[in-house]
Each structure stands twice: as C-alpha cells, then as structure tokens.
Amino acid sequence: MASRRSDRRARAATPEWADGAPLRQALTQRAGDALREGDGAVTRVLEGALRQRERVERATHGFHAYPAGLHPDAAAALLTLGGGPVLDPFCGGGTVLVEALLAGRDALGCDVNPVATLVARARTARTTEAERTAMRSLARKAAELARVAGLANFQSGGRDTGMLRAPVPDLAWDWYDPWAIVELDAIRAHIGNDALARAVFSSILVKVSHRESETANRHEAAARPPTTTATLFHKRAREFGRQLEALEAKAPAGVRARVHREDARELRERGEFGMVVTSPPYPGVYDYLALQQLRLAWMGLDPGLAAHHEVGSRRAFKADRAEAIAAWRLDSARWVRGAARALRPGGRLVVIIGDGIVGGRPVDSIGPLGEAANAEGLVRVARVTVERWDEGAERMRPEHAVVWEKPAAPEPAEPA
Numbered sequence: 001m002a003s004r005r006s007d008r009r010a011r012a013a014t015p016e017w018a019d020g021a022p023l024r025q026a027l028t029q030r031a032g033d034a035l036r037e038g039d040g041a042v043t044r045v046l047e048g049a050l051r052q053r054e055r056v057e058r059a060t061h062g063f064h065a066y067p068a069g070l071h072p073d074a075a076a077a078l079l080t081l082g083g084g085p086v087l088d089p090f091c092g093g094g095t096v097l098v099e100a101l102l103a104g105r106d107a108l109g110c111d112v113n114p115v116a117t118l119v120a121r122a123r124t125a126r127t128t129e130a131e132r133t134a135m136r137s138l139a140r141k142a143a144e145l146a147r148v149a150g151l152a153n154f155q156s157g158g159r160d161t162g163m164l165r166a167p168v169p170d171l172a173w174d175w176y177d178p179w180a181i182v183e184l185d186a187i188r189a190h191i192g193n194d195a196l197a198r199a200v201f202s203s204i205l206v207k208v209s210h211r212e213s214e215t216a217n218r219h220e221a222a223a224r225p226p227t228t229t230a231t232l233f234h235k236r237a238r239e240f241g242r243q244l245e246a247l248e249a250k251a252p253a254g255v256r257a258r259v260h261r262e263d264a265r266e267l268r269e270r271g272e273f274g275m276v277v278t279s280p281p282y283p284g285v286y287d288y289l290a291l292q293q294l295r296l297a298w299m300g301l302d303p304g305l306a307a308h309h310e311v312g313s314r315r316a317f318k319a320d321r322a323e324a325i326a327a328w329r330l331d332s333a334r335w336v337r338g339a340a341r342a343l344r345p346g347g348r349l350v351v352i353i354g355d356g357i358v359g360g361r362p363v364d365s366i367g368p369l370g371e372a373a374n375a376e377g378l379v380r381v382a383r384v385t386v387e388r389w390d391e392g393a394e395r396m397r398p399e400h401a402v403v404w405e406k407p408a409a410p411e412p413a414e415p416a
C-alpha cells in the first residue's frame with residue numbers, strides 16, 4: 001500500500017509557467033515530478049542541481065551553518081553554465097562564492113544580513129599558514145580561559161558570574177546554562193575583533209544553547225555540562241584552520257571573493273560579470289534576520305538594512321499576504337534589473353528558487369522573476385521545475401532552476 005507521503009507526492013500538481021518570456025529553444029517535457037523546458041544539455045545540469053542531496057564537506061562548506069544554503073555540488077554545476085566573474089546578490093553563507101573560488105573565478109557576494117556577510121567572508125577568506133596558526137593559537141588560549149571560568153561557575157552552582165568581562169545580552173539567560181554564558185563571555189573577550197576567531201565563535205552559538213536548531217526557535221532541554229562550550233570552540237577553530245587550508249590548496253592564488261553588505265535591489269555593478277548565480281529567499285518561508293537573534297545579540301551586530309529590507313520575509317507574508325505578493329513582484333523587478341545590468345553581454349543569470357507556502361496556500365515565486373527578466377530583455381535558455389517534499393509545510397513544494405541570457409551586443413555596422 002502506498003504511504004500517505006507518496007500519495008501526496010503523486011497528487012501534487014506540476015506547476016504552470018507564468019511568465020511568457022521568449023525561450024531560445026521551446027521544447028517542453030513533463031516526466032514524473034519534473035518539468036523541463038529549453039536547451040537539453042542545460043536542463044540536465046539544472047535538474048541535477050535541483051536533485052542534489054548528499055552532504056558535502058569540501059573546502060570551507062562544512063564551516064558554520066546558514067539556513068537554506070544551496071547545495072555545494074549544485075553551485076558547482078550551475079557555474080559550468082557560463083564563464084567569467086560571478087555575482088551572487090543573495091549570497092547567504094557564501095556557497096556560490098566558495099565554489100567560484102574553487103573553479104578559479106573571482107566573485108562578489110551581497111547580502112543584507114550581517115551574519116550572512118560574516119559567514120561568507122570567513123568561508124572565502126584567503127589565508128596564509130601564519131594567519132591560520134595565529135587564529136588557532138588565539139582560540140586555544142581563549143578556550144583555556146573559558147574552561148577555567150566555566151568550571152568555577154559550575155562549582156558555584158551556576159551563581160558565580162562575577163567574572164563576566166562584558167555585558168551579556170539579556171536573552172542569553174533564557175537560552176544558555178550559566179556556565180556556558182561565562183565560557184562564551186571569556187572567549188568573546190579574549191578573541192576581540194579577530195575576524196576568523198569571531199566567525200568560529202559565531203559558529204557555536206546555537207549549538208551550545210538550548211535552542212532546538214538553526215531554523216527552529218524552540219527550547220530543548222539537552223545536557224550541556226561545563227567546558228562543553230570551550231571544547232567545542234577550540235575543536236571548531238582547529239577544523240576551520242584545516243578547512244581554510246583545503247581552500248588554499250584548491251583555489252588558484254590571486255582569485256578573490258569580495259562580500260558586500262548590500263541590498264540586492266540596489267546593485268551598482270555594471271557589465272563586469274559573466275554570470276549571476278543565486279538562490280534568493282523563497283517567498284514567505286524564512287525570516288533570516290530573526291533566525292540570527294542569538295548571534296546578533298552576542299556579537300553586537302547591527303541588523304541595519306536587514307531589519308527593513310529583507311526580500312520575501314515570512315513576517316511580511318503573515319502580516320498582509322496581498323501586499324507581500326505585490327512587494328515580491330516589485331522586489332523581483334528591482335533585483336533582476338540590477339543583475340541584468342551587472343552582466344556582460346552574453347552573460348547568464350541562473351536562479352534556483354522554490355515557491356512559498358503561506359497559511360497552507362502556495363505563493364508563486366518564479367512568474368514575477370520571469371516577467372522581470374523579460375522586461376530587461378533577457379532570453380530564457382532553459383528551465384526545470386521539480387516537486388520536493390517540504391517537511392515543515394507537510395506538502396509538495398515546486399522548486400525551479402532557470403537560466404536567462406543577456407543578448408550579445410550587436411556587431412558594429414560595416415562602413416559603407
């Protein structure tokens with residue numbers, strides 16, 4: 001007998017395409033849960049990218065969780081669809097940027113979320129052996145100090161917090177054992193502004209808390225004995241050192257990724273990029289900023305732009321669905337215009353995105369993007385949609401991968 005889940009899979013409708021942009025090669029195929037349209041070789045790459053699942057740890061990908069990360073193999077595959085420097089205007093934790101470096105291509109990533117830019121910068125840092133050694137030594141000393149402080153606090157029954165070096169965020173007392181707070185405080189004070197060590201500190205903040213996961217803001221009652229925080233911090237710093245070394249071994253010297261804290265709807269780049277490869281927020285699925293509450297508080301990060309400029313935020317869709325859908329159209333038009341301008345003639349825009357599900361009802365993500373691409377004169381090369389099971393929403397969700405191309409500049413006219 002078929003399971004409830006596979007019944008639901010079978011019933012899920014294949015979505016219709018909504019944009020009507022010109023397609024270079026019109027060939028539509030529906031097979032099982034996939035819809036493929038356009039250039040056959042490109043659709044194979046897109047479908048492969050959408051179906052990636054295996055965990056990948058190469059270079060710095062395994063360092064620091066970030067919600068809704070693109071699969072590294074998907075990013076690597078998408079990058080084969082064009083050449084030249086790469087722009088990811090919604091770079092999140094920097095998966096596309098790391099893969100660009102590994103492929104020997106310069107890259108630029110933008111994100112409004114300060115945790116995203118911190119993670120993306122750390123994952124793409126080009127480092128020397130001396131810098132990695134310095135980071136590890138700093139982390140070892142910080143962990144030693146934290147262990148002493150954590151044990152003293154534990155032995156006082158959690159009451160002795162007299163050693164705190166800097167103000168601890170109020171919300172910390174709801175999410176951490178007192179000895180974990182004391183250990184985090186000691187680490188934070190010792191590492192100061194060292195960017196690599198701060199990224200390691202950021203990477204452990206959810207793990208050593210009583211928060212259920214990176215994407216679930218629920219309390220869980222797990223045992224976190226004293227010195228767990230210090231030990232994890234030191235272990236992560238050593239791992240990160242090895243990951244950075246692996247990145248150096250594989251990425252050609254001189255290739256760089258820049259990361260800007262910038263609104264994707266206000267891109268200023270013009271004609272520099274061979275590709276824009278990105279996975280924007282799905283409409284109404286996450287509040288990326290709210291998910292980073294613990295990190296923002298512990299690290300004194302300013303939410304800045306992200307407080308009001310997050311595209312497709314869940315809170316906006318919950319507040320007023322119709323208004324949020326209208327904003328999605330406008331935001332899509334704005335960032336696609338910026339992406340089109342950032343591309344060289346002949347360059348490609350590659351997008352992976354899923355539809356939203358808000359209040360049990362689907363929200364089309366791709367139609368407005370197609371309209372925006374069409375309005376900018378981009379030509380669609382290929383697109384694939386697959387249906388994927390969404391655990392949270394308990395239903396199938398269409399996910400799309402689309403490639404558009406900026407037409408090559410016209411040849412100059414022959415002199416008469």
Ligand SMILES: C[S@@+](CC[C@H](N)C(=O)[O-])C[C@H]1O[C@@H](n2cnc3c(N)ncnc32)[C@H](O)[C@@H]1O
Pocket residue numbers: 066067068069070071089090091092093094095096110111112113116262263264265278279280281282288289309310311312
């Ligand atoms: C799906 S995630 C990207 C994940 C990324 N591909 C990775 O592998 O980690 C979408 C990102 O878009 C960012 N974002 C939302 N609104 C933005 C805006 N207006 N400008 C730039 N980034 C934005 C969010 O902060 C989030 O990091």
